[in-house]
Amino acid sequence: MKTILVLFLSIVLSHSVWAQSVIHLYAASSMTNAVNELVSDYHQQHPNIRVVPVFGSSSSLARQIEHGAPADVYLSANEKWVHYLVNQGTVSAANVRLLVGNDLVLIQPSDLPAAHFDVGESSAWQAKLDDSRLAVGNTQAVPAGIYARETLQSLGVWQAVQPRLAQTNNVRLALALVERGEAPLGIVYKTDALQSDLVSIVHTFAESHHDPIHYPLVTLSQTPQVDDFVAYMHSTDAQKTLKKYGFNTHLGQATFKEH
Structure with missing residues (x-):
């Protein structure tokens, strides 16, 4: 018992x-x-x-x-x-x-005309950004930002784009800057871009430009x-x-x- x-x-x-x-x-x-x-x-x-x-x-x-x-x-x-x-x-x-x-993509506000430019040309980035900023995660700590830095370096445009970065504490904040039109371009994950009706994908970066996103x-x-x-x-x-x-x-x- x-x-x-x-x-x-x-x-x-x-x-x-x-x-x-x-x-x-x-x-x-x-x-x-x-x-x-x-x-x-x-x-x-x-x-x-x-x-x-x-x-x-x-x-x-x-x-x-x-x-x-x-x-x-x-x-x-x-x-x-x-x-x-x-x-x-x-x-x-x-x-x-x-x-x-995941994949890394370049985005812009969805209400802007489609952006067509060569991502491997520094002059194209400078012309598109003008006096604005490129929204990215912190390029030293946030994974999406690290991948963005690797990509821009691989493309040979880092020196031209780096002074024009708007770095954020996480990738969702980078997405928000583009959603609100505070940045004309941003680099985020494809999954983030797909969940927002306020941004459109301009370019999907080749996996060869950055470490595998796992x-x-x-x-x-x-x-x-x-x-x-x-x-x-x-x-x-x-x-x-x-x-x-x-x-x-x-x-x-x-x-x-x-x-």
Whole structure:
């Protein structure tokens, strides 16, 4: 009888812990729309588990995690900041898997006439920008900004464009500058551009101009609930949702490699 009672209490307590579970997901700003839908869908399947997303630049989130922020899962917009956490000993490379990829695009306000110019010509950039600015994420810290800098350098126009940059703390703010017409051009992810009716895509940059845009998903807490959520993020259903938002869900044999 005592054994049965202990077993019953164990089951009840286990269920109670599961029922009260809260998972903190730290995710890159460019994932906002897709993650919100994924979290909603997951909650419908697991009503007793609440996933709380925290959005920001990948660099800012990585710094917070480094200093002990209560994150259970980290979704970065590039591999650099995950490598940083691995090298700091905060994250194990064994707990990192690439989730999706993305493309980098040049955008303008949708109410402007279509812009046609050679992205490899400094004079074309200068003429288009005139006295205005090119909206980008911070080119030293924000992944979208880092990719933008790599692209402009690869195209040979960095020296001409760099003094005309309007650098922001995350890619969504760069998108907002173009949406409001405060910048005639911006460089953002394709997924961000596709979610806005206020901007149009002028040019999609070739992958050869920048490092691969991969989103690593990092498991920070080892619990059955977190493991289940991470497994869901890699599931066929979740991948369909991510593809709907414009993410590249076929990374081939690409894997996260520890430096």
